[in-house]
Amino acid sequence: MKKKVLNILVVILTISIIVEGFICFKNIKNNKVLEDIKTVDIFDNKDKTLSIMVQDPTTFEYHEDSSRTSWPKKDEYMYAGSKCTDVNDKDLGDTTPYLKFDESNYTATITTKKTIYCTLYFAKGRPVLEVLRAHNKGANDVVTYTETLVDDLYRFKGTASQVTNNYICLGASENPDVCKANPNNMYRIIGVTTDGNLKVVKATKYGANKKWDDNSNYVYPNWTVASLYTYLNEDFYNSINPRIQVLIDKHTWNLEYSHMSSWNDNIKSDGTEQIKISLMQGSDFYYSITTYNESSNKDSWLFIKNGWNGNMEEAEWTMTRFDTAGPSWGWIIDSNGSLVWGSTDQFNAVRPSFYLVPTIGLIGEGTETNPYTVTTIK
Numbered sequence: 001m002k003k004k005v006l007n008i009l010v011v012i013l014t015i016s017i018i019v020e021g022f023i024c025f026k027n028i029k030n031n032k033v034l035e036d037i038k039t040v041d042i043f044d045n046k047d048k049t050l051s052i053m054v055q056d057p058t059t060f061e062y063h064e065d066s067s068r069t070s071w072p073k074k075d076e077y078m079y080a081g082s083k084c085t086d087v088n089d090k091d092l093g094d095t096t097p098y099l100k101f102d103e104s105n106y107t108a109t110i111t112t113k114k115t116i117y118c119t120l121y122f123a124k125g126r127p128v129l130e131v132l133r134a135h136n137k138g139a140n141d142v143v144t145y146t147e148t149l150v151d152d153l154y155r156f157k158g159t160a161s162q163v164t165n166n167y168i169c170l171g172a173s174e175n176p177d178v179c180k181a182n183p184n185n186m187y188r189i190i191g192v193t194t195d196g197n198l199k200v201v202k203a204t205k206y207g208a209n210k211k212w213d214d215n216s217n218y219v220y221p222n223w224t225v226a227s228l229y230t231y232l233n234e235d236f237y238n239s240i241n242p243r244i245q246v247l248i249d250k251h252t253w254n255l256e257y258s259h260m261s262s263w264n265d266n267i268k269s270d271g272t273e274q275i276k277i278s279l280m281q282g283s284d285f286y287y288s289i290t291t292y293n294e295s296s297n298k299d300s301w302l303f304i305k306n307g308w309n310g311n312m313e314e315a316e317w318t319m320t321r322f323d324t325a326g327p328s329w330g331w332i333i334d335s336n337g338s339l340v341w342g343s344t345d346q347f348n349a350v351r352p353s354f355y356l357v358p359t360i361g362l363i364g365e366g367t368e369t370n371p372y373t374v375t376t377i378k
Contacts, residue, residue, distance in 0.1 A: 051064065051117075051118075051119050051120070052064070052072065052119070052120050052122065053119055053120070053121045053122070054072060054077070054121075054122050054123075054124075055080065055121070055122065055123040055124060055375065057123075057124040057125070057174040057363070057373075057375040058172070058173055058174055058243070059243075060243075060375070060376055062121055072106065072122045073106070074103075074105075074106045075126070076124065076125075076126075077122040077123065077124060077125070078122065078123045078124075078125060078126060078127060078361045078375075078377060079101060079103055079106070079120070079121075079122060080121040080122055080123045080377040081120075081121050081377070082095045082099055082101065082118055082119060082120045082121065083095065083118065083119050083121075084098050084099055084116050084117065084118040084119075085116065085117050085118075086114070086115070086116055086117075087115050087116075087117075092116065095118065097111070097112065098110065098111060098112045098114070098116055098118065099111065099118050099120075101120065108120060123361055123375050123376065123377050124174065124361065124363060124375045125174075125360075125361025125362050125363045125374070125375040126361055126362060126363075127196065127361060127362075128192055128196040128198060128358070128360060128361070128362055129147075129154075129192065129196055131361075131362040131366075131372070132145055132154075132189075132192060132362075132366075133145075133147070135165050135365055135366050136165070137165065138158060138162045138163050138164040138165045139161055139162055139164045140162070142158060142162045144156050144157060144158040144162055144163045144164075144165060144166070144308075145157075145165065145166070149194070150191075150287050151254075151267075151283055151287060152193060153190065153191030153192060153193060153199060153287075154191050154192050154193075154194070155190065155191035155287055155288065156188075156189060156190065156191060156288065156308065157287065157288055157289065157290055158288075158289075158290055158308055159289075159290070159307065159308060160307070160308045160310075162308070163288075163308035164367055164368065165365070165366040165367060166188050166189040166190075166308075166366055167186065167187075167188060167189075167203070167366055167367060167368050167371035167372065168186075168187050168188070168189055168198070168200060168362075168366070168371055168372040168373070168374070169185045169186055169187070169364075169371040169372070169373050170185055170187055170200070170240075170241075170244045170247075170373075170374065171185035171241055171243070171244065171373075172241045172243055173373070174363055174373040174374070174375055175373070176363075176364050176370055176371055176373055179371070179373055180371060183203075183204065184204075184206075184239075185241075186202075186203040186204070186371065187200040187201060187202055187203055188200065188201055188203050188308070188309060189366070189372075190280065190284050190288070190309070190353070191284075193355075193358070195358045196358035196359075196360075197249055197251065197355045197356060197357065197358045198355065198356045198360070199284075199353065199354075199355050200353065200354060200355075200356065201280045201284070201309060201351050201352070201353040202351045202352050202353070204351070205312070205314075205316065205349035205350055205351055206236055206239075206350050206351065206352055207235070207236075207350065209314075209347040209348055209349055209350070210227075210228055210231060210317075210347060210348070210350050211227065211228065211344060211345050211346065211347055212226055212227075212228050212317055212330050212344035212345075212346070212348075213225075213226040213227050213228060213328075213344045213345070214227040215227070223253075223255050223273065223275075223278070223319055223321075224273055224275070226344075228279070228317065228350065229275075229278070231350075232277040232278065232279070232350070232352050233275075233276055233277045236277055236350075236352050237276065237277050244374075247356050247357050247360060247374060247376060248276055248277070248354050248355070248356060248357070249276075249354070249355040249356060249357045249358075250274050250275065250276050251274070251275065251276075251354075251355035252272050252273075252274060252275075253272060253273055253274075253275045253278055253281075253319075254269050254272055254281070255269060255270040255271050255272060255273060255319075256268065256269055256270075256281055256282065256283060256319075256320050256321075257269070257270060257320060257321040257322065257323050258282060258283075258320060258322070258323055258331070259322070259323035267282075267283050268323070270321075276354060277352050277353075277354050278319050278352075278353055278354065279317055279318055279319040279350070279351065279352065279353055280309070280318055280319070280333075280351060280353045281318055281319055281320050282318045282320035282331040282339055283320070284309070284318075284353075285307060285309060285310055285318065285333055285339060286339070288307045288308055288309050288310075289307040289310075307337060310333050310337040312333065312335060312349060312351075313335055314335050314348070314349050315332050315333065315334040315335055315340075315346075315348045315349065316332065316333050316348055316349040316350065316351055317330065317332060317348045317349070317350060318330065318331045318332065318333060318339075322341035328343055328344050328345070329341050329342065329343060329344065330342070330344055332346070332348055356374065357376070359376055359377045360374045360375065360376045360377075361374070361375045361376065361377065362374060362375075363375065
């Protein structure tokens, strides 16, 4: 009788980590690292089972990580996903059955006995909500950012002297020193949605003072007919660096209006519009303060002092219309830090505001000297 011989195939997989132009091979058996085998030049490596691609934070393009000497660190990089192919270079689609990446400690394991080749992608920076939580205190350790949802945003709230942790620089470079060299790149974060969309407003005014509408015929409920809206979405948008343009979200904006009798209880809506560039809403200003006093003349203005985003030297427009005065009146933040209403044919400063896409990461601390800059998971 012939003996039946059982051949057992022991599959040993190789994980390669690219460091300093070399690949460090680790021997994997039954999902455990057995030992380091060798280090070879990447160009001699004919069988890369697992490779790492790191994003250039300026161009957003991925490249093999040839500048680091270790696995990308969790406090510096976001895991942006993976791609696996078979021996015939066929894309396997969903990598879940083949590759396990542990985001808690940044380790990867191939979990199949098939011969596959996987690439892991990492983007510079950390997720928005995580970063804002880590830097939630402004001057004198005052908590200025809390995740209490107010009108669809987690907001920064406090006085100008307290809120020192919501600066963001949006320019051609992720390097804060390079970015902030151009003052036009500086913005302040109003708040963030639960999905991670940052809402920002320009730190200084843009261009010359403008009327809300050149023809004084602002027709509600459609803010998009105003000449100022066209100016923002053409002239201003075209002035933004292309690196940032691709990160601006066409977001749902509330076309709010309000009458002076108790602003907080009387913010109403004319509907919504999908908008890229707009102005700060009156409610953004109202919700950014911790205390306020209403004027005794409630039909004239809401007297607010010291809010972090109301310290301009001249009056500026919001996109919020005034309720009872008809279509040709809107809300203004005046130079005293008050919400006042005025005719749309007035010339006032313009500070553009917009949302960023939720797939960005942040670098920096959010201070004026070390502002946040952005990267993206692409």
